[in-house]
Amino acid sequence: MMTGKRLRKTALNSCHSDSGARLVPFAGWEMPIQYSGIFDEVKAVRSSAGIFDVSHMGRLEISGPGAESTLNRVLSVDVLALLSGRAKYNVVCNENGGIIDDCIVYRRDETSFLLIPNASNCASVAAWLRENSGQRTIEISDTTENTVMIALQGPDSQTMLTDHTDIDLDSIRPFRSVTGDAFGTRAFIARTGYTGEDGFEIILSAEEGPNSWRQLETSGAIPCGLGARDVLRLEAGLLLHGNDMNQTVNPYEAGLQTFVESDREGYIARDALLAIEKNGPSRRLIGFVMEGKKIAREGCLIMDDGEEIGNVTSGVPSPTLGINIGMGFVKSDRAEPGTQIDIDVRGEEVAAKVVKLPFYRRSKKS
Amino acid sequence: MDSLELKYTEEHEWIVIDAAGVGLVGISQHAADSLGDVVFVDLPQVGDNLEQFGKLGEIESVKAFSELFSPVSGSVVEVNDSLSDAPDLINENPYESGWMVKILLSDLSELDKLMSASEYETFVSESETH
Numbered sequence: 381m382m383t384g385k386r387l388r389k390t391a392l393n394s395c396h397s398d399s400g401a402r403l404v405p406f407a408g409w410e411m412p413i414q415y416s417g418i419f420d421e422v423k424a425v426r427s428s429a430g431i432f433d434v435s436h437m438g439r440l441e442i443s444g445p446g447a448e449s450t451l452n453r454v455l456s457v458d459v460l461a462l463l464s465g466r467a468k469y470n471v472v473c474n475e476n477g478g479i480i481d482d483c484i485v486y487r488r489d490e491t492s493f494l495l496i497p498n499a500s501n502c503a504s505v506a507a508w509l510r511e512n513s514g515q516r517t518i519e520i521s522d523t524t525e526n527t528v529m530i531a532l533q534g535p536d537s538q539t540m541l542t543d544h545t546d547i548d549l550d551s552i553r554p555f556r557s558v559t560g561d562a563f564g565t566r567a568f569i570a571r572t573g574y575t576g577e578d579g580f581e582i583i584l585s586a587e588e589g590p591n592s593w594r595q596l597e598t599s600g601a602i603p604c605g606l607g608a609r610d611v612l613r614l615e616a617g618l619l620l621h622g623n624d625m626n627q628t629v630n631p632y633e634a635g636l637q638t639f640v641e642s643d644r645e646g647y648i649a650r651d652a653l654l655a656i657e658k659n660g661p662s663r664r665l666i667g668f669v670m671e672g673k674k675i676a677r678e679g680c681l682i683m684d685d686g687e688e689i690g691n692v693t694s695g696v697p698s699p700t701l702g703i704n705i706g707m708g709f710v711k712s713d714r715a716e717p718g719t720q721i722d723i724d725v726r727g728e729e730v731a732a733k734v735v736k737l738p739f740y741r742r743s744k745k746s
Numbered sequence: 747m748d749s750l751e752l753k754y755t756e757e758h759e760w761i762v763i764d765a766a767g768v769g770l771v772g773i774s775q776h777a778a779d780s781l782g783d784v785v786f787v788d789l790p791q792v793g794d795n796l797e798q799f800g801k802l803g804e805i806e807s808v809k810a811f812s813e814l815f816s817p818v819s820g821s822v823v824e825v826n827d828s829l830s831d832a833p834d835l836i837n838e839n840p841y842e843s844g845w846m847v848k849i850l851l852s853d854l855s856e857l858d859k860l861m862s863a864s865e866y867e868t869f870v871s872e873s874e875t876h
Contacts, residue, residue: 418809607782675811677811699808
């Protein structure tokens with residue numbers, strides 16, 4: 381926990397304290413951990429819609445003639461193939477293939493991009509881009525403080541957002557974005573999220589933030605905190621940087637190979653990742669389900685017949701599924717779904733089973 | 747329940763004593779609110795002997811695991827079995843349906859080491875401003 385250092389506040393901070401949210405320090409920001417209660421908030425997102433203040437996440441506007449080639453050097457996906465108005469999830473790796481951060485990159489037009497890194501990694505991602513820009517002409521502008529980002533998530537998201545914009549929301553397919561009029565101002569709207577539900581992430585000016593937040597509340601969206609967000613993302617099998625991955629983890633170990641296109645000219649982690657791909661990772665991130673009522677938490681050891689085979693990186697009770705779930709690393713030969721493992725929960729070995737991720741998948745509309 | 751009769755520990759357990767010298771024990775509203783949704787509670791069994799400020803059990807919420815401590819020494823005479831299926835009773839009403847155990851006190855003078863309701867209130871508000 382950061383002490384003796386002033387916490388940054390998002391432009392929505394007053395909305396949270398007005399609604400009785402409990403505020404906690406998170407990645408240098410004062411953020412709501414919960415409003416009505418984590419389980420109620422999770423249920424709202426799975427059955428209707430919730431809103432999250434995700435303004436602490438970084439917003440890096442990257443532009444200039446060298447923007448595309450710099451991003452293509454640093455990001456794990458082929459940025460040259462990314463069309464305007466589209467987005468890709470990817471990881472930012474160091475030369476050894478270690479994950480500096482995971483983020484979403486949006487192409488605005490030919491020469492400008494928006495990158496959304498995690499709050500605690502925003503500065504290191506910006507620095508890594510600068511370091512790798514070489515002779516290229518590139519401008520990196522951090523607009524995190526001038527804007528808010530609201531995540532509207534859940535099956536009723538589109539219906540609720542329709543109240544506040546004339547934009548044809550059907551045209552915004554998953555991982556696409558538009559900039560247009562919404563909430564009486566200009567807004568960037570993308571169909572992305574971190575909950576496993578349909579939904580949008582909306583960026584608009586800091587001044588218009590509180591008003592837009594309250595308008596969504598009026599439409600019935602339930603304010604949700606970081607506690608619910610953590611449960612929702614884990615149920616959906618989505619990784620959290622700092623828990624489930626860091627600079628000592630490569631994307632193959634983390635099961636993120638789908639988001640890696642290593643074999644590109646000039647890609648910074650090309651050689652390292654091609655070698656890892658060839659040899660296979662020695663450990664893998666797994667999902668597991670606990671047998672019984674105990675919850676495995678971050679740091680618990682994963683055992684097999686008294687032998688330590690890995691460690692837990694995330695663990696929560698899943699209110700949607702009614703079971704206790706988690707993620708962790710194990711030796712690659714114990715990572716097959718169905719494998720029985722034991723988890724050391726405060727000195728007691730508790731049985732668990734490796735399962736395929738995600739734990740929860742929403743039912744698609746027919 | 748008249749909260750003035752309640753005594754509190756610094757670990758946020760409360761106890762109230764009946765005429766027969768049996769103490770009803772639970773956790774405070776403040777503790778229940780801080781924990782958030784309680785999903786699991788592990789309590790001692792009837793007949794177990796407890797030490798004052800020694801381990802009483804374990805409580806787990808969606809966010810975190812915590813230990814529970816006994817406000818007094820004595821033997822467990824009853825356990826709230828409904829908590830194993832409905833641990834959320836602790837959030838709903840930590841002073842009534844969310845009670846945890848009944849303890850037959852071995853030394854009534856130990857109660858002097860606990861805080862009164864008003865002392866506890868001050869304790870909580872002071873710890874929150876830090």
